[in-house]
Amino acid sequence: QSALTQPASVSGSPGQSITISCTGTSSDVGGYKYVSWYQQHPGKAPKLMIYEVSNRPSGVSNRFSGSKSGNTASLTISGLQAEDEADYSCSSYTSSSTWVFGGGTKVTV
Amino acid sequence: QVTLRESGPALVKPTQTLTLTCTFSGFSLTTSGMCVSWIRQPPGKALEWLARIDWDDDEYYSTSLKTRLTISKDTSKNQVVLTMTNMDPVDTATYYCARTTTVTNGFDIWGQGTMVTVSS
Numbered sequence: 487q488s489a490l491t492q493p494a495s496v497s498g499s500p501g502q503s504i505t506i507s508c509t510g511t512s513s514d515v516g517g518y519k520y521v522s523w524y525q526q527h528p529g530k531a532p533k534l535m536i537y538e539v540s541n542r543p544s545g546v547s548n549r550f551s552g553s554k555s556g557n558t559a560s561l562t563i564s565g566l567q568a569e570d571e572a573d574y575s576c577s578s579y580t581s582s583s584t585w586v587f588g589g590g591t592k593v594t595v
Numbered sequence: 596q597v598t599l600r601e602s603g604p605a606l607v608k609p610t611q612t613l614t615l616t617c618t619f620s621g622f623s624l625t626t627s628g629m630c631v632s633w634i635r636q637p638p639g640k641a642l643e644w645l646a647r648i649d650w651d652d653d654e655y656y657s658t659s660l661k662t663r664l665t666i667s668k669d670t671s672k673n674q675v676v677l678t679m680t681n682m683d684p685v686d687t688a689t690y691y692c693a694r695t696t697t698v699t700n701g702f703d704i705w706g707q708g709t710m711v712t713v714s715s
Contacts, residue, residue, distance in 0.1 A: 537701035538700060579700065
């Protein structure tokens with residue numbers, strides 16, 4: 487199973503909005519609603535930010551939103567803040583009953 | 596409060612078998628919908644899903660690593676164990692365990708991770 491494709495880096499100024507893409511195939515991202523997004527600060531464990539394409543867990547800021555179109559999922563961070571600077575990874579369930587992650591995107595504020 | 600903690604050797608030699616234990620609290624793997632996965636991350640690289648075990652004993656494995664992995668659970672101890680055979684230096688990584696529930700179908704709670712180095 488090939489990793490999902492994410493841009494290596496995305497940057498934005500405080501207050502701006504940025505969008506991170508996550509491209510897969512019809513066997514993963516395009517075929518299922520089980521796409522999730524994770525935030526990871528250096529030396530820390532990942533944190534679930536979005537599940538099932540667009541749902542936010544309790545406690546996650548509403549500045550984070552998710553969507554999907556075809557084989558590409560997206561994470562949008564609005565009102566960018568310094569604390570949002572981190573690595574972001576997407577994940578999807580696959581037709582092989584496995585899970586696959588993206589390569590990760592470094593967000594710079 | 597849900598917590599998970601990984602434990603195991605920090606250093607293993609090539610060809611050896613790695614055994615990692617995930618000890619969790621705040622939920623039970625006998626409860627419908629509860630699952631635990633193992634995920635690893637080589638230094639500076641992407642996350643890689645390895646295996647998952649469910650409350651109903653279903654097991655899932657990475658296609659590329661399936662022949663080397665075994666996942667099991669001890670519900671009386673609230674533990675999930677991952678074994679990986681024939682370790683190689685490319686398996687050097689931080690290994691995480693994480694909970695999934697069929698409510699979110701995402702990895703909603705993670706352990707802090709344990710770094711494993713494979714070297715002679």
